[in-house]
Amino acid sequence: MLRDAMVDGLKASGAVRSQTVERAMREVPRERFLPGDLPHTEVYADRSVTLSQDDQGFPTSTASQPTIVARMLEQLDVRSGHRVLEIGTASGYNAALLARLAERVVSLEIDPVLAEQAARRLGPAVDVRAVDGAAGAPDAAPFDRVQATVGVWNIATSWFEQLAPGGRLVVPLWLRPGLEVSVAFERRGDTLHSLSCEPCAFLRLRGTHTGPDGYHPLGGGSFAVADFLSASDATRLGRLLAEEPGVAEAVSDLPRGWFPSLALADERALKVFSLHADQESSGLYDRRAGALALIGDGVLLGYGDAAALAADLRTHVESGDTLDPTTLRITARPAGTPPREPSRWSFSRPSFHYQVGTTP
Ligand SMILES: C[S@@+](CC[C@H](N)C(=O)[O-])C[C@H]1O[C@@H](n2cnc3c(N)ncnc32)[C@H](O)[C@@H]1O
Structure with a gap:
């Protein structure tokens, strides 16, 4: 079966590592979330699929490439009983995977047409909301896990505030032009500490929290x-x-x-x-x-x-100066919090200050 072949490939490449993510990806039919006329060979190819475009032909929504879907789910480490917030529903495929792993999933999508389609495909398993995800979902907080599946220049304060202590935020963070990493942060007190970084390239966040990226x-x-x-x-x-x-x-x-x-x-x-x-x-x-x-x-x-x-x-x-983005270590603190240790690089953005170094 094509779906099993896709998951076998993701295991072989190291994108799928846990039994829970493997099981969810074997169970959820990706074709249910993609345009109906897409051949199954495309549905199960390791490629993103464009769902909508702007008038320049640039994608405004895609179903992400299965490799990055799997890598981010591994970074997120969802456990049964967790409450999860996703920003960027798009096709609903990742939300369907989250629903297999978690107790409760709230997923936010700025495009009302996509949100409505995804809500229909997902049914009651996911609470899909057609809103700007920058505000999060305060009525359903706190969340054990928050995942943005859209590229972000600056973490939204609401995602941090709605994350339970010890909770995990996975976000595709634009560090510099052309240097974007999916960061798994753990919340410890007033600080987000990165646990892992995976190279990625995402569409940019739209709406009130859009950055200059x-x-x-x-x-x-x-x-x-x-x-x-x-x-x-x-x-x-x-x-x-x-x-x-x-x-x-x-x-x-x-x-x-x-x-x-x-x-x-x-x-x-x-x-x-x-x-x-x-x-x-x-x-x-x-x-x-x-x-x-x-x-x-x-x-x-x-x-x-x-x-x-x-x-x-x-x-x-x-x-010969090189950098492997997976070796980056990042801490993020709400703006105004003084930095506590020197770091090799740092960025101040409106709601967070980022300190960046590498593992030895
Ligand atoms: C790469 S797609 C997400 C892929 C999706 N998780 C899936 O499984 O198909 C990014 C989505 O984020 C949405 N988006 C962009 N800005 C947003 C915002 N401020 N709030 C909520 N969704 C947003 C886009 O409309 C797009 O559908």
Whole structure:
């Protein structure tokens, strides 16, 4: 059976580790939550499925890739008797899995059409609400587990406040442009301590708690992944990309993890990808100089007055400095709480202060 083959694959890759998650994934038919005309080979392929798009053709809702669904459920470690809050119902597939694992599941979806569809598919097993998930579900709190299945720049205070002491929050957190990790946090007192981090790439949270993070259309089907671009920066970047590059050099032997280390070290880091060509490149954008330097497909390209920027990018790559995102350790405290120990990197965002380091 295709479903068993999918779960066997997820076990073999290490995405499924526990018997509880394995059993839930073997039991829940994914086809029930996906568009009816999708062939079963697609339903059980390890790919995300787009459910809705904006007018640029960019997805606004997807059923997540089974690998990340499984990894996040393992991070969440739901036990029977738990009360769980999910933000981002979309297809309802993850909510159905949660319902197999927990006592009570409340799932929040900002798109009322998707929420209504998912509520119909899930029945009474899940309390689906068509609301902006930034406020959580105060009437059903406290929760033993809170899971966001949508990408977040800054944890919402309500999720923290509605999490029971010792409870777990799993959230795809945007640390830097192109560096996003699904973090399993445990609440200890007024602090969230990370237990594990898994690389991921999620659609961004919409509504009242939206951050400056995003996928900026650059024209020609290209997007920049950044949290420091204004609309005029994006227009300028799109124009730069349409020019002939002034720098074009081969780059060989790119060390794995070169970009995450650049992203944390250099505030000019960003990613650019093309929806149509399925290409991704990573590098630096200097807003003041109007210069862009990107590495993709083994080539370093520089646009605008990019000689110095391209040299910085090459120096970083040749330094051999790398970072494995799974080694990140993060603590998050409500804004205004003073940091208690020094950390290698830190970010202050409106509701939380983040301190980031790595395991030795
Ligand atoms: C990647 S999908 C979630 C996948 C889903 N868990 C599943 O099993 O299919 C992200 C969803 O989050 C929703 N979303 C975005 N911002 C939201 C918000 N502020 N509150 C609730 N849902 C939101 C989107 O509409 C989208 O459906």
